[in-house]
Amino acid sequence: MADPTATATINSVSRRTYSNQMVHLGTTMPDWQWTLAAASTATAYTYTATSSVAQPPATAAVMGFATPGGSHLLITPFGTDADNETFSMRVIGWSKQTTGWFGINLWEGNLILGATRGVASTDPVDGDQFLVDTITQTDGVDQTVENSILLGSLLHVDHLAFPWITIDFDSTGAATMNALVRSI
Numbered sequence: 001m002a003d004p005t006a007t008a009t010i011n012s013v014s015r016r017t018y019s020n021q022m023v024h025l026g027t028t029m030p031d032w033q034w035t036l037a038a039a040s041t042a043t044a045y046t047y048t049a050t051s052s053v054a055q056p057p058a059t060a061a062v063m064g065f066a067t068p069g070g071s072h073l074l075i076t077p078f079g080t081d082a083d084n085e086t087f088s089m090r091v092i093g094w095s096k097q098t099t100g101w102f103g104i105n106l107w108e109g110n111l112i113l114g115a116t117r118g119v120a121s122t123d124p125v126d127g128d129q130f131l132v133d134t135i136t137q138t139d140g141v142d143q144t145v146e147n148s149i150l151l152g153s154l155l156h157v158d159h160l161a162f163p164w165i166t167i168d169f170d171s172t173g174a175a176t177m178n179a180l181v182r183s184i
Contacts, residue, residue, distance in 0.1 A: 032076070032124055032180040035063040039080070039176035040169040045090055047103060047168060054100045064166045067159055067183060074182045075155040075167065077132040078125050081175035083115040085130070088170040089179070091140070091155075093162030101164065107157050108139035113174060116152060124180055 046062045047053075067073075077089055091107040114133025118125025125131065131152030135145045144156035159165055169177040 032182050035075075035167050035179040035181050039178040041171065041176055042169050043171050045088075045168050045170050047090075047092060047166060052097070052100050052102050053094075062166050062168045063181075064164060065181075066163060067161075067165055071158060071161060072184045073155075073157045073159055073165065074184060075157060075179050076152050076181075077111050077135070077155070077177065077179040078118070078129050078152065079111075079113050079132070079174040079177045080129050081113070081173070083113060083130060085113045085174040086172045087111055087113075087174040087177045088138075088172060089177070090168045090170070091157050091159075092166045092168065093159050094164035094166065095162055103166070104160075104162070105140045106159060106162070106165075107137060107141065107143045107155065109135055109137040109145075109155075110172075111135050111153075114152070129176075129178075 040062075073091070075089075075091070077087075079085065079087055088108070088110050090105065092103040093106045094101045094103050111132045112134040113130040116131045116133065117127050118129045118131070120127030133153055134147055135153045135155055137143065137145060141158070141160070143158065146154045146156070167179060167181065171177060
């Protein structure tokens, strides 16, 4: 895995690819960021909430990022295939322990794609991608969910000062899954 302290400063959403799949979120990055450089097609979660790992996780299927600024994340999930397709998402906070990194489940839930699509060939969400219009929490710490049919649903997660966050996906119908994320 690449150096977990490596950062990328982005001031606008774009389809940039980062080989280490890490983005350093903080107050210098006020705009939405991609969660994954390429949308996830995972059919199972990569990590469990009680995983203990040697290094903070970041893979092609799981976005891992440091959270030096702010204490909250705004997450707007989206995906492909069709209106009413479903998937699940998990947000895990990681803390450094003497034997490695330990994960705590901050939020987990079910998501349903809505009819609202992005704009064709334009970032941040393309015309073949559907915004999520329904988010239902199933596990983790109580968080704020704002469901919107027209604008896409928004998840507001208090990351409780965990220095490392991962967002993991599990498809139950959607072809691909991704999210825009921002630190506040």
